[in-house]
Amino acid sequence: MVLETLSPPPRSTANPAPPRPAGSVRRTSSIDVCWPDGEQGGRLFVGRVRDYLTPAVGKPGKLLDFAGFRARIADDKTIDAITADPALPGIEQLVGMRGGNHLRLFLKETMPHLITDGAPIYLALDDISGTALVSAFAWSHWHGDFMQSMRARMTPGELARLMADRVNVCWGLQEGNSGVSGDGPTRDVAETEAGDVRNSADPEGWHELDDPAGPGFRRARRIDVIRDAAAGLIRVDAAFQDSVALKQGGRGAIHEYNLAVTIDAGTLEILTLEPEARILPFAECPGAIHNARRLIGSNLGRIRDSVLTQLRGPEGCTHLNDALRALAEVPKLAGYLETPPA
Secondary structure, three states: OOHHHOOOOOEOOOOOOOOOOOOEEEEEEEEEEEOOOOOOOOEEEEEEEEEEEEOOOOOOOEEEEEEEEEEEEOOOOEEEEEEEEOOOOOHHHHOOOEOOHHHHHHHHHHOHHHHHOOOHHHHHHHOHHHHHHHHHHHHHHHOOOHHHHHHHHOOHHHHHHHHHHHOOOOHHHOOOOHHHHOOOOOOOOOOEEOOOOOOOOOOOOOOOOOOOOOOEEEEEEEEEEEEEOOOOEEEEEEEEEEEEEOOOOOEEEEEEEEEEEEEEOOOOEEEEEEEEEEEOOOOOHHHHHHHHHHHOOOEHHHHHHHHHHHOOHHHOOHHHHHHHHHHHHHHHHHHHHHOOOO
């Protein structure tokens, strides 16, 4: 592959979030990560999820549900401590587990009611795995020479194994691509202003976020759901972003996708799916959006499994897959609009 023939990766955020549409439900989700005890001291994860109803024009919005967690997680992704608010029976079972697919399977096996109920806390707990994997890149922005220093500490054999382990993990890291060939950026993150998900013109558009001093990472999601009764459709506008705190202030984005989806309100079948790549690290990464359209025709009740089956490894993008898997939350959100709360 000749790097010069490739277009540069996207470098433009869609933030801030648009104002909440009338007659919609918005779920916002975040995990903020910091290092209270320094770079070698493990991480503090603060997760929050909120469901918020925006009725017809002129009527006040309504908080529908809110949940959160706090967890201490070691560098090897082991959960050392975790609590939930409101209290969640059984959450202590996660202590000792490590972030990854096995954690997601454990959640599915031990707390299946969170999935069947569409509980907001499930989305945040499911996101521990992806956040535990990516959040260490916060230091690459805080220390401009982080990646170079890391590579300098490794022997040629260790570096070769590191690069080999990345091959074919995802679409952007396929064999021969710039992210694994050594021809890509020396820092494996997109150096682009992340903006702020919060919109000053819509102060109720997002829940409270943590902004601690020092290095930090954030995974932020927004899912807007509207029922189009006349057309028999559910319309979804969703956003996904990973970002890091910058030493000079502001935030730098690592990954950002938007999704526009229409769903049959009766069958919950995906009718149209338009992913948009906004900020990605390597020139090849945006190509993953084409395979995502394989999910057209899939049922939302099985969407998490469909994503894993059809977009595994180099067939998909890890972060786009996370955005797509969250479409499983839509039936719960659309249900609020069938008989809006008093």
